[in-house]
Amino acid sequence: MLNFLKKNVAKHVLNLVPYASARRLFAASEQDNNAQTPIWLNANEAPKAHDFTLDTSLYNRYPDCQPDAVITAYAEYAGVAKNQVLVSRGADEGIELLIRAFCNPEQDSILICPPTYGMYAISANTCNVEVKNVPLIHRNEDSENTENRDFGSFQLDVPKIVAQDDSVKLVFICAPNNPTGTLPATADIEAIINHYADQALVVIDEAYIEFADATHTAWLDRYSNVVILRTLSKAFALAGLRCGFTLAHPEVITTLLKVIAPYPLSAPVADVAAQALSIAGLARMRAQVSEIIAEQTPLAQSITQLGDIELVGAQYGNFILFRTSHKDALMQYLVDHKVFIRDQSKQIQLANCLRISTGDAAQNARLLALMTQFYNLQETTAL
Structure with a gap:
């Protein structure tokens, strides 16, 4: 690093490592026209894009900070009041706004439950806010604390979460959790909300809801310290739009408006978001969600028939997490054939784990064919 930069970069930024997003690892724009079309199954994106129309008549003007058409449509869709909704540049901006608005640097902390979404910690680190980690736990399926079999793995460690000191100002709970695809038990979340009622906001990330x-x-009207994050990136197939929502008590929304940029949503983004939230847009979204779920179930079943693959967690999102001792070789084999998935093995409890975003029928078929070829080669080599 240049000497003058080293002297002037903020101390807490100097040693930060950028978030390794799917596009930083493999750029979607870098496609070899002579090669087979790449299949992107590494960012939990929707497999299909949709067409929209744009009204450019006001593009010479600055957009509204919180476009009424978008706020009204999303409030109606989510079943909340308009004054409980804030729209931002993706849910990622919502995470950062919460940390900036409610955490004092070098004094307060956030609490996360790994393995989970990496941007909670990244955003806190960039704001010089401490990150407390309370890893998810595995329960016996017959435990009295388990609501049903789905709530056995990767659950919240409530006793350790509520035992934290009073520096905690935000508790992030990903539900469904990325990358494990699991749902935290409702009673556990509610116990945490009640414990932190006078101390911290409990942020429930519903990106895959x-x-x-x-x-x-429904908890927004019952608990003033509940915040919910939403996005148009997943089910709505608009990851490239960068449009997310924060749902919270009106006074929380008012506080976030103090730290948000003056024009967080560009006019084209607002135009497309409003169309996506129309009656036709919602119907299209629900149809695509049904298609993805219908594809995901047989795909998950099929890959368990290959080699030593073991499913990890659950499949409440649009992705599948699995473990294999051939993790590196399988990943490279797929990359060599222009199929991109995500390595999750650096996360706690996820050694040798890979994550697949569920594609459409053709994409899933190609993925499965390549994985079958790979494991057949492994068996041949072992003979």
């Missing part, structure tokens, strides 16, 4: 149908929006 359309695939699980287990929203917690």
Whole structure:
């Protein structure tokens, strides 16, 4: 690093490592026209894009900070009041706004439960806010604390979460959790909300909620310290749009408006978001979610018939997490054939784990064919 930069970069930024997003690892724009079309199954994106129309008549003007058409449509879709909704540049900006608005640098902390979404910690680190980690736990399926068999693995460690000191100002709970695809038990989340009622906001990240149908929006009127994050990136097939929502008590929304940029949503983004939230747009979204779920179930079953693959967690999102001792070789084999999935093995409890985003029928068939070829080669080599 240049000497003058080293002297002037903020101390807490100097040693930060950028978030290794799917596009930083493999750029979607870098395609070899002479090669087979790449299949992108590494970022939990929707497999298909859709067409929209744009009204450019006001593009010479700055857009509204919180476009009414978007706020109204999303409030109606989510079943909340308009003053409980804030729209931002993806849910990632919502995470950062919460940390900036409610955490004092070098004084307060956030709490996360790994393995989970990496941007909670990244955003806290960039704001010089401490990150407390309370890893997810595995329960016996017959435990009295388990609501059903689905709540056995990767669950919240409630005793350790509530035992934290009073520096905690935000508790992030990913539901469904990325990358494990599991749902935290409702009673556990509610116990945490009640414990932190006078101390911290409990932020429930529902980025994949359309695939699980287990929203917690009813709690917004019951608990003033509940915040819910949503996005158009997954079920709505608009990852490239960068449009997310924060749902919270009106006073929390008012506080976030103090730290948000003056024009967080560009006019084209607002135009497309409003169309996506129309009656036709919602119907299209629900149809695509049904298609993805219908594809995901047989895909998960099929890959368990290959080699030493073991499913990890659950499949309440649009992705599948699995473990294999051939993790590196399989990953490279797929990359060599222009199929991109995600390595999750650096996360706690996820050694040798890979994550697949569920594609459409053709994409899933190609993936499965390549994985079958790979494991057949492994068996041949072992003979």
